[in-house]
Amino acid sequence: MYNSFGHIFRITTFGESHGVGIGVVIDGIPSGVRIDQDDIQAALHRRRPGQSDITTPRKESDRVEVISGLYHGITTGAPLTFLIRNQDAKPDDYQQMETVFRPSHADFTYLHKYGIKDHRGSGRASARETAARVAAGAVAKQMLTSKSQIEVLAWVQAIGGIEMPPMEGISLHLIDNNEVRCPHAETALQMRQLIIEMQESGDSVGGIIACHTQGLPIGLGQPVYAKLNAMLASAMFSLPAVKGFELGSGFAGTRMKGSMHNDAFYKDAHGAIHTRTNHSGGIQGGISNGEPITFQVGFKPVSTIAQSQSTVDTHGTEVSLAAKGRHDPCVLPRAVPIVEAMTWIVLADAWLMHRNSNWASIHPSE
Secondary structure, three states: OOOEEOOOOEEEEEEOOOOOEEEEEEEOOOOOOEOOHHHHHHHHHHHOOOOOOOOOOOOOOOOEEEEEOEEOOEEOOOOEEEEEEOOOOOHHHHHHHOOEOOOOOOHHHHHHHHOOOOOOOOHHHOHHHHHHHHHHHHHHHHHHHOOOOOEEEEEEEEEOOEEOOOOOOOOHHHHOOOOOOOOOHHHHHHHHHHHHHHHHOOOOOOEEEEEEEEOOOOOOOEOOOEOHHHHHHHHHHOOOOEEEEEEOOHHHHHHOOHHHHOOOEEEOOOOOEEEOOOOOOOEEOOEEOOOOEEEEEEEOOOOOOOOOEEEEEOOOOEEEEOOOOOOOOOOHHHHHHHHHHHHHHHHHHHHHHHHHHOHHHHOOOO
């Protein structure tokens, strides 16, 4: 059950990094939703490995196969199941790691929890699993945008000590205009150079992804244990390498006075109520307030690096490990579509939960 995420729009992923393939079962999607497989493929293309010289050289086309739940491009109400076959798995690259614990990796904890570990590219702990989430996120996006004007944009805000300045007019075109997926072109060049330096030295680097969601209705989120911010935080912390989540003002808000931090309400020229500031990040009391939802996700440096590191084997004997295999020197560029996908999945789930909790919103005539 802990390979599943969501309440009504519920995804269950399966498969390993160097097994036959990976996939996802999506429960709870209503019947009658038109699904464009080309859009799913486009989302997977943004996440796939081997897309540039600053990502892992593993080559995967990530072609998605529909196993069930779709007929003539329309959801049937049955579980929607996708399979993505692994085409460039090289498990032999990981033989040296079969009996060695990689520093800061899941090897040690997986072995002690389950009594067995899949050393082939980390098995279920590998970021390879996130391709299945991206496919599910593309479905959630199509479901929601068929009924609303919701938009979700994520981008690389910082890598290492390099951070882009405040910027307006961020668009998908600007984000995808470079391999780093930073919309600020000058900063993107600096980030790219840093990633290349890490790659050449056999090291890695982390950073921050920012996400901005707009067009949401007021009312999404279910207090007290399914608050929208809690669902988003849970989604982001389920991703490999995530170490931090900040909504709205985040930790910076702890250094402000209440008189500065409070978001004052006002009525606009069309009679709609908004807030003048958005320190709340679009969520108050765990419920969306109609303002843009803004948050940041912090990713640690990749644990598996080519530099020699001191560690121990499964017998506790001290050894030196310089990991072989194919790894990203920085996960941030490929994590952007993953953050977007998990956001769409959370929003789809919250949308369906709200529909079930507010009868008047479904049947206003009654």
